Amino acid sequence: xxxxxxxxxxxxxxxxxxxxxxKEKITVEADGTVLLEATFETDSFDELYTGDAVxxxxxxxxxxxxxxxxxxxxxxxxLTAQFFYPPEVELPQNYAEPDDxxxxxxxxxxxAVAIEERRDGTYYHFxxxxxxxxxxxxxxxxxxxxxxxxxxxxxxxxxxLTREDRTLMLSSFADFEVAKMLMxxxxxxxxxxxxxxxxxxxxxxxxxxxxxAGLDYLRLASLMELDDQQRREEALAQEAQRxxxxxxxRLQAALAEFCGYGxxxxxxxxxRYDWLRRSFEITQDLGDDAFEITVVMPGEIVGSNxxxxxxxxxxWKFSGERFRDRDVELMVSSRLAH
Numbered sequence: 001x002x003x004x005x006x007x008x009x010x011x012x013x014x015x016x017x018x019x020x021x022x023k024e025k026i027t028v029e030a031d032g033t034v035l036l037e038a039t040f041e042t043d044s045f046d047e048l049y050t051g052d053a054v055x056x057x058x059x060x061x062x063x064x065x066x067x068x069x070x071x072x073x074x075x076x077x078x079l080t081a082q083f084f085y086p087p088e089v090e091l092p093q094n095y096a097e098p099d100d101x102x103x104x105x106x107x108x109x110x111x112a113v114a115i116e117e118r119r120d121g122t123y124y125h126f127x128x129x130x131x132x133x134x135x136x137x138x139x140x141x142x143x144x145x146x147x148x149x150x151x152x153x154x155x156x157x158x159x160x161l162t163r164e165d166r167t168l169m170l171s172s173f174a175d176f177e178v179a180k181m182l183m184x185x186x187x188x189x190x191x192x193x194x195x196x197x198x199x200x201x202x203x204x205x206x207x208x209x210x211x212x213a214g215l216d217y218l219r220l221a222s223l224m225e226l227d228d229q230q231r232r233e234e235a236l237a238q239e240a241q242r243x244x245x246x247x248x249x250r251l252q253a254a255l256a257e258f259c260g261y262g263x264x265x266x267x268x269x270x271x272r273y274d275w276l277r278r279s280f281e282i283t284q285d286l287g288d289d290a291f292e293i294t295v296v297m298p299g300e301i302v303g304s305n306x307x308x309x310x311x312x313x314x315x316w317k318f319s320g321e322r323f324r325d326r327d328v329e330l331m332v333s334s335r336l337a338h
Contacts, residue, residue, distance in 0.1 A: 019042070019288045019289060019290060020040055020041070020042045020047065020048065020289045020290075021039075021040070021041040021042070021289070021290045021292075022038070022039075022040055022289055022290065022291050022292070023038070023039045023040075023291075023292045023293075023294075024036065024037070024038045024039075024291075024292070024293050024294070025037040025038075025294045025295075025296070026111075026126070026293070026294070026295045026296070027295075027296040028113055028124055028126060028295070028296065028297050028298060029298065030122070030298040030299075030336060031087055032086075032087030032088060032113060032115055033084065033085065033086055033087055034084075034085040034091060034113060035082065035083075035084055035085075036081075036082065036083045036084075036085070036091075036092075037080070037081070037082050038054075038055050038061075038079075038080070038081045038082075039078065039079070039080050039081075040054055040078070040079040040080075041068075041076055041077065041078050041079075042076065042077055043076060043077065044077055045065065045077050045079075048077060048079060050285075051281065051282045051285045051286075052095070052106050052107050052282050052285065052286060053094060053095040053096045053097070053100070053103075053106040053107075054079060054081075054095050055079070055081035055083070055095050056081075056095070056097055058097040058098065059095065059096070059097045059098060060083060060098075061081040061082065061083045062081060062082045062083070063079065063080070063081045064079070064080050064081075065077070065078070065079050066078050066080075091111040091112060091113065092109075092111065093108055093109065093110045093111070094106045094107060094108050094109065095107075102275065102278075105275060105278055105279050105282060106282065107130070107133075107282070107286060107320075107323070108130065108131050109128055109129070109130050110128065110129050110131075111126075111127070111128040112126075112127050112128075113125070113126050113127075114127075120335070120337070120338070121299070121335045121336055121337040121338050122298070122299070122335070122336045122338070123302075123333060123334070123335050123336075124297055124298050124299070124333065124334045124335075124336070125331075125332075125333045126295050126297065126314075126330070126331070126332045126333070127329070127330070127331050128293075128329070128330040128331075129327055129328070129329050129330075130322075130323050130327065130328040130329075131323075131327055132323060132324070132325050132326050132327050133279070133282075133283040133286075133323050133324060133325075134279075134280075134283070134325065135283055135324035135325050136324070136325045137183070138180060138183070138280060139324075141176060141179050141180060141183070142176055145172060145175045145176040145179060146172050146173060146175075146176050149168065149172040149175075150168065150169060150172055153165045153168065153169065163218070163221055163222075163225075166221035166224050166225070167217045167218060167221045170215075170217045170220050170221060170224075171215075171217050174212055174215055174217075175212070178208060178209065178212045178247075180280075181208065181247060181251070181277075182205060182208060184273055184276040184277050184280070185204070185208075185251060185273055186201065186205075187272075187276055188269050188270075188272035188273040188276060189201060189204075189255075189259075189269065191272055192265055192268045192269045192272065193259065193265065196259055200258045200259045201258075201259070203254065203257075203258040204251070204254040204255055204258055204259065207250060207251075207253075207254035207257075207258070208247065208250060208251060208254065211246070211247060211250045215243075220236075220239060223235045223236055223239065224236070252266065252270070255269065283323070283324065285320075286320030286323065287319065287320045287321045287324070288319065288320065288321075289319065289320040290317075290319055291316070291317065291318050291319065291320065292315065292316070292317050293315070293316045293317075293330060294313060294314070294315050295313070295314045295315075295330070295332050296312055296313050297312050297313075297314070297332060297333075297334035298312070298334060298336045299312065299334045299335050299336030299337065300312060300334055300335060300336075301313075301314060301332060301333070301334045302333050302334060302335050303331075303332070303333050304331060304332035304333070305329065305330070305331050305332075306330070306332060309332075312334060314330075314332040316330055
């Protein structure tokens with residue numbers, strides 16, 4: 001599914017991307033063996049396998065897929081997975097398949113269990129970190145270029161929108177999309193050619209903004225007014241795809257013309273640019289995912305930062321928004337008396 005902002009704008013806005021309910025149960029045995037059990041539920045398997053990685057047979061998990069029906073008769077899709085880790089075997093940092101060159105794109109969760117012998121018993125320490133995923137700098141652009149500009153039309157019903165309103169919406173989202181593209185491109189550019197002259201980048205910047213100025217907003221606004229929803233969505237999806245392809249071609253052409261990019265430099269730039277773009281998309285999609293992490297420890301819990309605990313069980317519940325711009329730590333310690 002194309003994640004271009006034009007589609008997000010015209011096809012029921014943020015409702016395009018479904019929420020995934022992610023539950024994980026981690027059972028630590030007294031000898032240090034760890035059983036990981038994961039359950040993912042969503043409206044479709046397409047949503048499940050788009051974006052962030054999930055447990056797979058290729059990664060060594062026992063996996064089962066099924067279609068379930070809720071109390072209202074609506075179908076939903078479930079993936080369940082299990083993995084046993086013997087004592088002292090490193091626990092996973094993500095759900096990527098072995099040797100996946102883009103494993104660092106996905107949600108990371110370095111996890112460790114330490115065992116400590118003391119005079120009054122054996123202590124077990126579970127620790128997991130979800131490293132921060134950059135978000136605020138992009139969100140600030142969205143607020144400036146979209147929310148502020150559209151505050152006078154955002155409350156209108158679709159049938160009350162004028163051609164001028166729709167044109168304003170399209171131009172605002174195009175401004176945001178281009179600003180986001182240039183931010184990713186600038187970061188990739190500095191990594192590949194940190195010593196390049198400043199004016200060469202400014203010419204690339206100007207070339208992309210010139211392309212944006214050439215968009216036919218009136219024609220796009222007319223597509224938003226098509227009565228047939230399927231035709232409207234298909235037409236706008238095609239326009240979004242075309243814009244995405246053309247803007248990337250223009251970016252490459254500008255880098256070649258003004259910065260002398262080619263061969264290995266261009267390849268390195270495109271690899272990093274794509275990584276930054278995809279990483280942001282995954283961060284965006286994770287935002288409305290619901291997480292529930294349960295850790296079952298040997299003995300009795302003596303301390304944790306969990307949302308709730310029982311004798312030997314700690315539970316955390318949060319949404320994917322929590323990873324944005326800050327690390328999240330899960331910690332629980334228990335004691336098994338001698």
